[in-house]
Amino acid sequence: MGVKLGILGLGTVGTGTVQLLQDGTGRHPLLQEIEIYKVGVRSLDKSRAVTLPKSVLMTDLDAIVNDPKVDIIVEVMGGLEPARSLILKAIENGKHIVTANKAVISRFGEEIFTSANKAGVYVMLEAAVGGGIPVIQPLKQSLSVNRIQSVTGIVNGTTNYILTRMQLEGSNFSDVLADAQKLGYAEADPTADVEGLDAADKIAILASLAFDGRIKLEDVYCEGIRQVSKTDIAYAEKLGFVIKLLAIAQTVIPPSSNPPISVRVHPTLVPKNHPLASINGVNNAIFIEGEPIGQVMLFGPGAGAGATASSVSSDILNLVASLKTSTALPNPLLGCRHQHYCQITPMAELVTRFYARFLTRDQSGVIGKIGTCFGDRGVSLESVVQTGFQGELAEIVVVTHDVREGDFRQALAEIHSLPAIDSIPSVLRVL
C-alpha cells in the first residue's frame, strides 16, 4: 500500500475526511494510494457514520504519533491540548502534519513551524481558514508572485449569518443570536465567534502567509459584533453600506520587502457595490489585493463536514504528491519560509474612514460644534446626517473621509465632553 495516515479525531471533520477517502471514484487517482492506517478516537464503543476495521480505531493517540509506520498525521480533533503536544511529537518523529486547527496554529505557530523546519516536514492547514475555499495554497503559490497589499475576509460564518439576518429582518443582535443557537448556527457559548476571536485566529494565519512573516496573536486588534445595533444597520443601509465582521490585514506603506502591516477584526461598513457586501449567511469570502494582479476574491462554504474534508484531503493529496516526487529538499511552495515577525502598526496609526452615531441634547448648533471638534483634529467629514429623534434626543450620524485613527479618537473624546452630547452609541470603521 501507499502513504499511511494517522487521523486524530473522528468528529464531523474526521468523519467527512474518512468518507471522502473511502469513496475515491471520480476524484484524483492519487487518493487511491492513501491508506487510512490508524484513527484515534476517545471511545471505541460509539456508533459511527463510517465503517473502519477494528485494527484501525484506537484510543491511544500517543501510540499513533509514535508509530513509525505512519507517514502523515491528520489532526482533526480541535482544541489546544492535547492537539498541540501530539502535533509536536509527530513532527519530532518526522511525520508530516495536516491540521484544521486554526487555534493551535495561530497560538503555537512559531513553536510548530520551527520544529517542522528542523525536522524537514510540512505542516499543511488549508482547512484552518475559509472551510472549503482554496485560499492557503493559492496564497503560498499562485498569489505569492504578487506584492500583497491587503487581505480582507469574511471568515466567520456564525457572525455573518447573524449580521445577514439582522440586516434582512431588522432584528436585534440578541434575538438573532438566540435563534441561531437554537438552529445550530451558533454555539451555546458563542464567545469565540461573536467576540471576533475565531476571525482573529484566521486573519493571523492569512496575514502570515500574505505578508511572509509571523504574527503574534495578541497583536491582532479585535472587536466583536455585540455592539452592532439594528439602528446602525438601518442607517448604514440608507448610506449605501452593509455591516460585516471583517478580518483585515493590510500594508500601511507599500511596497517594501517587510512592510509594516495592520491586522484587525472589527464590524465594518462595506459599500454595497463591494464584492464582500453580497456574501451572505454562513458563507466565507477572502478578498485579496495585490500588485500587479489587482483584486481577486475567493468565495465558498466556511464550515461543514464536506467543505472542511475537501480542504483536509487536498492537503493530504499535496503531501502524497510531494512524497512521491520530491527529493529531500523542502518544496518552497508547500513549506513555511519565514522566521521573522511582521511589523505591526498600532491602531492609532491606522488610516481609515469612520462612521459614528451621536445622541445630542441640544439641536441648535450641535452639528457645528461636532464639525469644529473634528476639524480641529484634521478629520474631514464625508457626510453628516441628522437622522431622527430618540425621545428628546436628536440622532446625528457622520461618516468621515480617511483619517488617522488616533486623531479621530481624540476628536471623539472632545465631542463626548461637550454638554450638548448625551452619548456616542456607535463608532464603526468604514471599508
Added chain:
Amino acid sequence: MGVKLGILGLGTVGTGTVQLLQDGTGRHPLLQEIEIYKVGVRSLDKSRAVTLPKSVLMTDLDAIVNDPKVDIIVEVMGGLEPARSLILKAIENGKHIVTANKAVISRFGEEIFTSANKAGVYVMLEAAVGGGIPVIQPLKQSLSVNRIQSVTGIVNGTTNYILTRMQLEGSNFSDVLADAQKLGYAEADPTADVEGLDAADKIAILASLAFDGRIKLEDVYCEGIRQVSKTDIAYAEKLGFVIKLLAIAQTVIPPSSNPPISVRVHPTLVPKNHPLASINGVNNAIFIEGEPIGQVMLFGPGAGAGATASSVSSDILNLVASLKTSTALPNPLLGCRHQHYCQITPMAELVTRFYARFLTRDQSGVIGKIGTCFGDRGVSLESVVQTGFQGELAEIVVVTHDVREGDFRQALAEIHSLPAIDSIPSVLRVL
C-alpha cells in the same frame, strides 16, 4: 544563475511578466532564481516599456526554442501559428512550457500534451483562463479531491462588459458594442468575443481539468450575445434575473469516474441572488460545484497586463519549485494526467430551464394554445406573462421548469407553426 527563461513575445503580457520578474522585492524569493535569458520579438528597433540587455532580445524564435541552455519557454505571443510549432519544438527539446494561449491549447491540446507527456515536461496554462484568477492550479490540486458536478464561468470580459452596460443603461447591443470598441474594451473584429468563441476555448480547458478528460472544441456548443435584446434584459430583470454569457460544463448523470458531460456557451438568465449575477464589467468569475465541497467561486480580473503576468509568473514559480525539488518523476499535481476523451452529451439531451418570448397575432386563447403545445411534450411552465404590445402584436414571455432540450425544441416548432404566432424573437436558457 538559476533557471533560464526563453520568453516568446513582448506584447502586453510579455512586458507585464518581464516587469514583474525584474522587480522582485516583496514577492516570492524563489523568483530571484529566475534569469530572463532570451526574449523573442518581431522587431529589435521598437521602443519598449522594459529595459533588457541587447544580448537578450532577438528575432529568431526558433533559435530560442532550440537553445540548449533554455529551461522554460514562456509563450506569450498568442495566435495559432507559429505559437503551436514553437511550443511543440520546445517540448521536443525537453523544455517546460508556460503559455497564456487558450486558442492553441483548446485546439491542439491533444498534440501538445501527448508530446509533453512523452518528453516528460510540463505545460502550464494558468493565464489561459480567467486572467489573474487562480483557477487552473486549484482545479489540478485543491479541488481535485472533489467529484466536480459543474463549472460555470463568466470567462469573457468583453461580453460581460457589454451585457452589464446594456443592463444598466437599457441600451442596445450594437450601440454598446460600438462604444466598447471606441473605449478599447472590444476589438475591431469582435467576433471571437461576441460569438462566444473565446469563452468556448476557455470552458473546453476548464472542463478538461474538472472532468479529467480531453474535450474536442467542436463538441462545445456555442451561442453568442448578438441576439440578446434590451427587451429581453428588461423582462429578465422583472422576472428576477440578469442575462450573462455563461460557459458551462456539467455532469449529466453523476457520480461516476467518467460521467457524460454537457459543455456549452450561451447567454443565460441568472437568478439575481446567484453569486454570478453580481459579476459586472470586465471581471471574470468561475463558480464550481463539487462533492463534498459544495459551491465555491473564484473572482477577479479576466484580462490585463498585470493580472495575466501574475498567472504567467505563478506558473513559472511552480516550475522552478518543481525543478529545484523533484526527481525525474512527473508531479501528478502539475502535469496532465488524462488521455481519453470526455463523453459529451448532445444538446437535445440537456435538461435545463428555458425563457422564451413570443409575438402573437391573436390574444384570445393563444396562451392556452401555447400551454397545450408545451404540455403535449411534457414541458411544464413556471410562469407565463403577457407582458405588453408591440404594435398590434401581443408579447408573451414564458419560463419553463427543467425540461429536456429536445422536447422543448419540438414544442417550440409546433408553437411556431400556430397561425396565432407571429414570431419567437428570443429563446434563452435559464440557470
